[in-house]
Amino acid sequence: MRFIRNLFESQKKHFSKDGPLAWLAPLFNATETFFFLPGLVTKQRPHVRDSLDLKRFMSMVLVALVPPLLFGIYNTGYQASQAAGLSTAWLPVVLRGVEVVLPLIIVSYGVGFFWELLFASIRGHEISEGFLVTGLLFPLILPPTTPLWQAAIGISFGVVIGKEIFGGTGRNVFNPALTGRAFLFFAYPAQMSGDQVWVANLAAHGTDVVTGATPLAVSALSQAGKSMATVLNDAGFSFMRMFWGHLPGSVGGTSAFCCLLGAVFLIVVGVASYRIMLGGVIGVLATGGLLNLFAGPGAHPWYGLNPFYHLVMGGFAFGIVYMATDPVSAPGMQKSRWVYGFLIGMLTVLIRVFNPAYPEGVMMAILFMNLFAPLLDHVEIQLRLRQRIPNV
Amino acid sequence: MHTIHIKKGLRLNMAGTPAMETKTRKDLERLVVSAEPIPHIKTRLQVGEGDRVALGSVLFTDKRNPDIRFLSPGGGLVETIEYGPRRAIRRIVVKLDETEAEETFPALKTGESPEILGRDELVKRLTTGGVWPYIRSLPFRDFADPKTPPPAVVVLMDCLDLFHAPPEIYLNEREAVFETGLQALSTLAPVVSVVISAPAFAAIPDAIQQAVTHKVAGAYPADDPGVFVYKTRTAAEANTSWYIHGADVVLLGQFLTDGRFPTDRVVAVSSPDVKAHFHTRIGAPVSALVPNIEALENHRIIAGGVFRGHGVGPGAGVNYYDTAVTVLPEGNADEFFGFLRPGFRKPSQWRTFLSALNAGPFEMDTGLHGEERACINCGTCATVCPVDILPQFTMKSLVADEIEEALSHGLLDCVECGLCSYVCPSKVDLCEQLRHGRQRFYKEQAAS
Numbered sequence: 001m002r003f004i005r006n007l008f009e010s011q012k013k014h015f016s017k018d019g020p021l022a023w024l025a026p027l028f029n030a031t032e033t034f035f036f037l038p039g040l041v042t043k044q045r046p047h048v049r050d051s052l053d054l055k056r057f058m059s060m061v062l063v064a065l066v067p068p069l070l071f072g073i074y075n076t077g078y079q080a081s082q083a084a085g086l087s088t089a090w091l092p093v094v095l096r097g098v099e100v101v102l103p104l105i106i107v108s109y110g111v112g113f114f115w116e117l118l119f120a121s122i123r124g125h126e127i128s129e130g131f132l133v134t135g136l137l138f139p140l141i142l143p144p145t146t147p148l149w150q151a152a153i154g155i156s157f158g159v160v161i162g163k164e165i166f167g168g169t170g171r172n173v174f175n176p177a178l179t180g181r182a183f184l185f186f187a188y189p190a191q192m193s194g195d196q197v198w199v200a201n202l203a204a205h206g207t208d209v210v211t212g213a214t215p216l217a218v219s220a221l222s223q224a225g226k227s228m229a230t231v232l233n234d235a236g237f238s239f240m241r242m243f244w245g246h247l248p249g250s251v252g253g254t255s256a257f258c259c260l261l262g263a264v265f266l267i268v269v270g271v272a273s274y275r276i277m278l279g280g281v282i283g284v285l286a287t288g289g290l291l292n293l294f295a296g297p298g299a300h301p302w303y304g305l306n307p308f309y310h311l312v313m314g315g316f317a318f319g320i321v322y323m324a325t326d327p328v329s330a331p332g333m334q335k336s337r338w339v340y341g342f343l344i345g346m347l348t349v350l351i352r353v354f355n356p357a358y359p360e361g362v363m364m365a366i367l368f369m370n371l372f373a374p375l376l377d378h379v380e381i382q383l384r385l386r387q388r389i390p391n392v
Numbered sequence: 393m394h395t396i397h398i399k400k401g402l403r404l405n406m407a408g409t410p411a412m413e414t415k416t417r418k419d420l421e422r423l424v425v426s427a428e429p430i431p432h433i434k435t436r437l438q439v440g441e442g443d444r445v446a447l448g449s450v451l452f453t454d455k456r457n458p459d460i461r462f463l464s465p466g467g468g469l470v471e472t473i474e475y476g477p478r479r480a481i482r483r484i485v486v487k488l489d490e491t492e493a494e495e496t497f498p499a500l501k502t503g504e505s506p507e508i509l510g511r512d513e514l515v516k517r518l519t520t521g522g523v524w525p526y527i528r529s530l531p532f533r534d535f536a537d538p539k540t541p542p543p544a545v546v547v548l549m550d551c552l553d554l555f556h557a558p559p560e561i562y563l564n565e566r567e568a569v570f571e572t573g574l575q576a577l578s579t580l581a582p583v584v585s586v587v588i589s590a591p592a593f594a595a596i597p598d599a600i601q602q603a604v605t606h607k608v609a610g611a612y613p614a615d616d617p618g619v620f621v622y623k624t625r626t627a628a629e630a631n632t633s634w635y636i637h638g639a640d641v642v643l644l645g646q647f648l649t650d651g652r653f654p655t656d657r658v659v660a661v662s663s664p665d666v667k668a669h670f671h672t673r674i675g676a677p678v679s680a681l682v683p684n685i686e687a688l689e690n691h692r693i694i695a696g697g698v699f700r701g702h703g704v705g706p707g708a709g710v711n712y713y714d715t716a717v718t719v720l721p722e723g724n725a726d727e728f729f730g731f732l733r734p735g736f737r738k739p740s741q742w743r744t745f746l747s748a749l750n751a752g753p754f755e756m757d758t759g760l761h762g763e764e765r766a767c768i769n770c771g772t773c774a775t776v777c778p779v780d781i782l783p784q785f786t787m788k789s790l791v792a793d794e795i796e797e798a799l800s801h802g803l804l805d806c807v808e809c810g811l812c813s814y815v816c817p818s819k820v821d822l823c824e825q826l827r828h829g830r831q832r833f834y835k836e837q838a839a840s
Contacts, residue, residue, distance in 0.1 A: 001728050033763060037730020040760040041722050044824065046699040046810030047692065048406070048720070051738035051745060052817045053762020055731035057770075060744050128765055170766025170818075269744045332769040332784060381785060381801075388780075391531060391631045391804040 008032050026120035030127040058129040060271045061322070064262035065136055065252075068318065071245065072252030073097035076144045079248050080200035100200040101251055104139035107148050112138070112155040119164045130169035130328070134158065137177040137322060140252030141315060141363075142184070143192060144200035150188055154180040174370045175329045178319075178363055185363070198248035214249050215242055216314045216352065216360055228301040229309065242312040253318035256311065263321040272325035275334060276341035280320035283345020284310045291353060302353040310349050319362035320344060329370040336376035344369050395590070396623050398610030400778050402811050404739065405752030406554050406698070408662040408718075414561060416671040421488060423466040423675030424709030427452055427481035429695065429702050430525075432534045432834075433460075435481055443470045448495030448522070448653035451484055460535050462712060463522035465655040465675035467492030483707060486675070497521045499651030506576040506648050514579050523647045523654065525712070526640035527580075530618060530633050531804040532834045542634040544583035546620055547574065549604075549638040550592050552612040553697030555662045556716045557669050559588065560595040562639045562658040566646070567597055570638070573645030574603055581634060587620050588638075612699065613778055618807035622779040631804070639715050659710055663719035664688070675709045678717050685719070692758050694718040699810045723759020730761075741772070741815050765818040773812035773822055779805040783812035783822045790829040798829055806830060 014021045015028040032038075033055070042049060077097025081088050086096075112135045120127045138155050146154075158180025163172040185192045198214050215237040232238070241247060245255025252258075266272035288307025295304030310316060324330060324344050331340050344365045351361030358364060427435045434455040439445060445464040454460035468488040476482035498517060500506060506514055515538045518524040527536040527545070536542065549559045563570055578584045587606045588596070606624070608614045617635035625631065636644070639658065646654035655673040663682045670681050678693060679685045685693065685706045694701035695714045710717065727733070735745030738761075739754035747754070773783035781802045789797040803826060812822035 004728075005726075036726035036728055037761070038763060039724040039726045040763065041692075041724050041758045042760055043821075044703070045696075045701060046814050046823065047694055047701065047703070047718075047758050048404075048698045048756045048814065049760050049762075049819065050742070050815050050817070051735060051740040051747070051761045052742045053731060053760075054765045054768070054818050055762065056744055057768075057817045059731060126763060126765070130768070168766065170768050270742050271744065327768045327770045330769075332771045332774075333782075334771070377785070381782065384780075384782075385800055388802060389625055389628055390800070391628065391802060392799050 004035055008035070023121045024117075026125065026127050027117055033126075054129045057271055058132050060269050061133045061266070062136060064265045064272075065133075065140070065322065067258035067261045068140060068252040068255060068322075069136070071255050071258045072140055073101045075246060075249075075254055076100050076200055076251055078246070079198075080144070083199045096200075100144050101139065103148055104142060104144075104146065104151050104251065105136065107151045108139045108155045109135040111152045112159045115156060115159045115164065119160075119168065123168070125168065128169035131159070133326075134163075134176045138180055141177065141181050141250050141318065141323075143197040144251050145197045146184070146191060150184055150191060153187075154184040156180075157183040170328055172328055173374075174367055175323055175326045178323055178367055178370075182363060182367055198250070214314070215247065228305045231301065232309070239309060239312065242309070250315060250318075253315040256317035259317035259321045266321070266325070272321070273327070273330065273337050273341075275337040276325050276330060276344075277320055279338040279341020280316075280324060280345040280348075281311060281341075283342035284316065284349055285345075286342075287346040287349040291349070300353070307349075310352070314352070314360045314362065316345075316348055316362045319348075319366055323362075324366050324369070329373060331373040331376045331380075333377050333380040336373070336380045339376055340369055340373060343372070393604060393607060395607045395609060396587075396614075396620070398608055398614040398619060398623065398778060400776055400780075401611035401614055401809075402741070402776055402814065403611035404554065405754060406739070407753040407755045408555065408667055409753075410555050410557075410660045410662050410667045410669055412561065412669070414564070414658065414669045414671050417676065417680055418671070418673060420466075420673070420676055420680055422471065422677060423464075423468075423486045423488060423673070424677050424707065425451065425462070425465060425484050425486075425675050426704075426708065426711050427462070427484075428476050429704075429711060430462075430713070432532070437473070437481060439464075439470050439473075439484070441470055441473050444468070444493075445470055445486060446493035446495050447655070448497070450522075452481060454535070457535070457537075459519045459538070460525055461519065461522050462525065463495075463653045465653070465673060467494060483709075494652060497647070497651040497653070500572070500648050506572060507579050509579070511579055514576055517648065518576070518644065521647045521651075521653060523640075523644050526643060527577075527634050527636045530621060530635060531631055532830065534834075536634045540632075542581050542632060543629045544585060544633045545577045545581040546617045546633055546635040547577065547584065547586045547638055547641055548615055548617055548620070548635060549586065549588035549596075550615040551637065551639075551697070551715065552589065552615040553699045553701070553716075554612075555660045555718065556697060557639070557658045557660045558595065559592050559600075559638055561669055562642060562715075563596060563600060566642050567599055569645030569649050570600065570642050571603070571645065572648055573641035573643075576644055576648055577636070577641070585620070585624075587615075587617075589615060610778075613807055613809035613811070616778070616807040616809060618805060619778045622805050637715075640713075657710060657715060659714065660716040661718075663717070664691070664721070672710065674712060677707070677709045678704070679706060681710075681717055682719060688719060690722045690724070692720050692722055694720060698756070699814070700808070721757045723757030723761070741776070742817075760819050762817070762819050764820060767816075767818055767820050770817060772815045772817070776811040776815055778809060778811070779807060781806055781826075783826065786829075787820070787822050787825045790825055795829065795833060798826075799833070803829055803833070 015025045077093040116131050158176040162174050162176035162179030166172045243256050267274045285307045291303045347365035348361040435452045436455045437452050438450045446467045449464045450461050451464050466488045468486045471485040471487045474483040525535050529536045586604045590609045643654040659670045661681050695704045738745045738747050786798050786801040806826045810823045
């Protein structure tokens with residue numbers, strides 16, 4: 001510890017205002033404050049402060065991302081190994097998963113960090129901890145076959161257009177990770193959708209393109225007259241399998257169970273809003289239930305799907321737990337958060353059911369509601385101010 | 393009697409509660425007072441270095457209203473006058489004489505009630521006697537303006553900011569003068585509300601219990617006049633209520649009873665070595681209450697509590713409004729992997745530390761425990777604000793110079809309790825932003 005302290009002290013001069021590396025000062029400060037929580041003190045009243053800072057706040061989200069990340073690595077390796085006809089023993093599967101996922105994470109953090117540093121240097125800001133979360137969320141919502149160059153472009157778009165041009169963390173309208181994901185979805189549809197992207201292609205092991213349909217893709221193809229749950233079951237996607245997430249899909253978003261673990265943790269430590277999460281779940285169930293009323297012969301099979309299936313299919317669980325609860329792009333008012341979550345759930349189901357072009361709805365639903373978050377806040381504030389006895 | 397429930401606020405279990413015993417510390421050589429921390433005042437100094445003053449001589453007045461006078465808490469020689477930034481009077485040091493000269497003021501005869509004086513005579517006595525400034529008016533907390541009668545006077549018996557003397561201690565043996573003070577207040581305003589926290593109510597004498605009009609149940613800052621007015625008002629008129637603290641009502645009554653400038657104070661002291669209540673006088677140097685205060689390295693001396701107090705040097709004294717001295721260690725040491733520690737002993741409103749399982753009390757310091765970042769709109773500040781302002785949105789409208797919007801959010805209801813700043817994980821000093829906005833608005837209003 002003494003040694004690290006001395007190392008920072010001895011190198012500090014290079015990054016000072018007149019030093020040769022002054023433009024890298026944000027990088028130096030970010031590294032230093034990672035090791036040493038700086039001993040800054042209050043300047044005036046209140047003289048004491050809460051112990052929580054943004055580093056710890058964001059670290060809590062990273063901790064909550066550990067279950068989907070670890071399971072994602074395993075599952076990616078497993079699906080790829082199975083498709084390639086390789087051994088599905090525990091260790092080789094994990095190693096293959098690491099082989100696929102780790103480069104994506106490194107590219108996401110590396111490229112994104114470059115942009116963060118660039119903007120921080122030019123603005124003379126510190127690097128914000130919010131990026132730690134964005135940089136990990138982004139690879140987890142990509143298909144495992146995403147070429148690394150696309151991952152690099154995606155995170156660049158997410159960080160620069162989704163966040164920095166608005167002024168950086170705290171001022172962004174959209175969730176940066178989802179913005180990057182949406183960009184890739186529309187710019188490179190061939191690599192982002194269809195049946196051939198959801199299982200990593202272990203080309204090195206001598207296999208061809210691997211097809212692996214996701215439950216949502218299976219559902220989108222289902223025909224009238226056949227219950228969707230049956231179609232899914234026939235394809236091997238039982239409710240419980242989708243809940244555990246042992247199936248093809250994006251790197252970290254397949255397991256509703258892991259997301260549930262993360263959700264419980266986030267709610268217990270109080271970092272993410274339970275209102276948004278519960279609102280989302282209620283929104284899905286209510287909309288799904290409503291559509292059930294219109295189910296019947298001749299109607300689209302989606303209508304008849306048990307609404308609980310929506311919760312475990314696709315990326316809804318991951319989206320509502322980790323993406324929708326991003327405090328910056330969500331509303332700040334408590335009641336608005338319920339509405340925001342509810343509408344995300346509702347839109348997710350509506351997009352899935354009524355828009356065959358997008359088998360997954362949660363990404364668009366969250367981005368759409370990001371846009372409306374300030375309006376929700378505004379309406380709630382105005383309603384609240386009406387009850388207030390003015391003091392001017 | 394009504395009970396007001398205040399749900400928001402902060403119950404901070406901080407270590408260092410002063411013991412309930414009261415020590416006496418009146419053998420002083422020098423007294424130190426200051427004009428710097430008195431809000432809004434534009435000082436006109438009335439003495440110079442080398443002048444002789446009596447107890448009750450005028451030291452400085454307010455240029456905006458020369459009737460507002462601050463008197464010398466002791467008789468002797470004005471030894472030094474020190475200035476702070478912008479020539480604010482930081483320290484007036486009076487070296488006390490062996491036998492102090494005294495100014496005398498008219499006093500009430502035995503058994504006489506202040507009500508017989510009538511409003512004008514009473515105002516005159518209180519202003520010349522230097523005790524008028526203890527009555528202040530909402531929402532800007534400036535001295536009450538004698539010319540505009542208020543809708544009500546609120547008497548706050550507690551100070552829940554850590555740490556202040558509870559009413560039972562400062563009322564001890566002064567019940568009679570306290571009641572005289574209350575009678576004077578009822579001459580000044582049509583309504584006098586006496587507000588006390590539920591635990592303190594049980595400990596005060598029956599006679600005073602009779603005078604209490606409202607009990608409040610809630611955490612800091614449930615003791616604040618702004619919170620009381622916010623919770624009880626039915627019309628906008630109440631916003632300009634006057635208020636006074638219970639310990640200052642004692643001074644008012646004392647002055648009217650014996651015609652001397654009252655200087656007796658009970659001061660709560662919480663420092664690493666001394667945790668006690670002191671019976672002392674206004675102007676007592678903090679070094680007389682906390683021995684070796686100069687030797688306490690890397691500590692902050694706060695006149696007042698940790699939320700509302702202001703930092704002072706070791707040469708400061710117990711100023712006119714002060715009833716507490718807190719000494720906190722400066723939290724300026726770097727912490728290795730600070731953000732990854734389990735944090736069983738780190739006080740926090742959040743459950744991200746193991747301290748969520750620890751009821752305390754917690755040792756606290758002046759550390760920010762992090763670096764300032766942009767607001768992430770987590771909304772925690774709004775969950776503690778006792779007057780239901782939305783500090784994060786109000787702060788943003790102030791930064792954007794939308795003063796009208798900030799006012800409609802309730803900027804003037806802000807009681808400057810500091811809780812929004814306390815809980816902010818981005819370490820944004822919301823309270824300072826709101827305070828600055830309020831002051832700017834007040835200056836604009838005063839200028840027009």
